[in-house]
Amino acid sequence: MAMKGYLDEYEKLVIRMNTPRVVIDNGVCSSATIVKVDSPRGHGILLEAVQILTDLNLSIKKAYISSDGRWNMDVFHVTDINGNKLNDQSVLSYIEQSIETVYYGEDIEVNGLTALELTGTDRIGLLSEMFAVLSDLNCDVVDAKLWTHNGRVASIIYLKDCTSGSPILDPHRISNIEGRLKNVLNGDNNVNSAAKACVSMDVMTHVERRLHQLMFEDRDYEKRSKRHERDPMVVVTVQNWAERSYSVVNVHCRDRTKLLFDVVCTLTDMEYAVFHATINTSSDQAHLEFYIRHKDGSPISSEAERQRVIQCLEAAVERRASAGVRLELRHPDKQGLLAEVTRTFRENGLNVTRTEISTSCGMATNIFYVTDANGNGADSKLIESVREKIGLEWLRVKEIPSVIHKKGDGEEEQQTKAVLVSLGSLVWKNLFSFGLIKSCS
Secondary structure (H helix, E strand, O other), X not given: OHHHHHHHHHHHHHHHHXXXXXXXXXXXXXXXXXXXXXXXXXXXXXXXXXXHHHHOOOEEEEXXXXXXXXXXXXXXXXXXXXXXOOOOHHHHHHHHHHHHOHHHOOOOOOOOOEEEEEEEEOOOOHHHHHHHHHHHOOEEEEEEEEEEEOOEEEEEEEEEEOOOOOOOOOHHHHHHHHHHHHHHHHOOOOOOOOOEEEEOOOOOOOHHHHHHHHHHHOOOOOOOEOOEOOOOOOEEEEEEEHHHOEEEEEEEXXXXXXXXXXXXXXXXHOOEEEEEEEEEEXXXXXXXXXXEEEOOOOOOOOHHHHHHHHHHHHHHHHHOOOOOEEEEEXXXXXXXXXXXXXXXXXXXXXXXXXXXXXXXXXXXXXXXXXXXXXXXXXXXHHHHHXXXXXXXXXXXXXOOOOOOOOOOOOOOHHHHHHHHHHHHHHHHHHHHHOOOOOOOO
């Protein structure tokens, strides 16, 4: 009995040591809330923390990532979408509880929907054709996300049966849906084997991470055409620091929401571990520096691999970049709504570059980013004409969300960083003194 009690206490100690610990401080910095996460080293732990913050539409102004031995210490400067500190206690509690349960690997529920994954060649009117097929097959699109990049498209669509409201499970019906959608993705080139349409077998993965994975698997980072030039504002460099066996990755680009998530997601899925990082944003610019190694501890070993990392990170930054006019449709949900709306876009020469579909309590809220047929900004008169056809009260032009940087962010940077470095040094000193970590060259 005594031995069993001892083992129970030891097991509790192991759980406590391996559970991320979160400290939220609103007093250190006047322009941002500080979120500090101490956690055991583990592949994907950093990504999970960043994902939780970005899913709340929070802006990460700065971040300092450091690890040694078996421990991580991550510090994030975050604000809400309006550039204000976080004062809502329910949000602060949610952040603490969510990050602290990362260790336990909570499940993600699909809630009775059938998930489809699609990849193929992008073209004008593709989205309209996809939704027309689904409507014809009596499928109700409940949620969906679609990205386009470098002439390729990736989408995840959540469906249910229009009549019963149940998930679509019949194998023959699923096969028919997949076949019809693959024909649409192939277009006139029916021998193009690159198009894929299948029921998702990976429903546990965060949907935006899965979109990155689909684009990566489709090798969108390799495909360049005159119509899809690389964004000159995105600069990625990779160098090796031989003395410390690190590869140093620098990313400089326009700041935007979820930027850090997109970069860390790509590094994680390429099987790189981030040991140290510094993220700084100022005005509309962002600079991210990462010290990485392979999971086996080795740095990038060849020029081909270095170029591949550069290409993949450039693609990760560009995929979510918002191009064109942002249109928001709020309309009572009905069968064929998406097919009707996107057909109107197509008939008027509007190309959809990115979309987010959601349905709640019988109301559809859909966001479309549209350009003209050449990928340029659509004429305002054309947009108004399309709005009149769909309904001015239903379809509205919305400003593309931007990251807000308030005055004073830069003035406090050095002071805040000094406090955090001092705090970090104290933490590491204590860990070393208790023998919980060892130096890692």
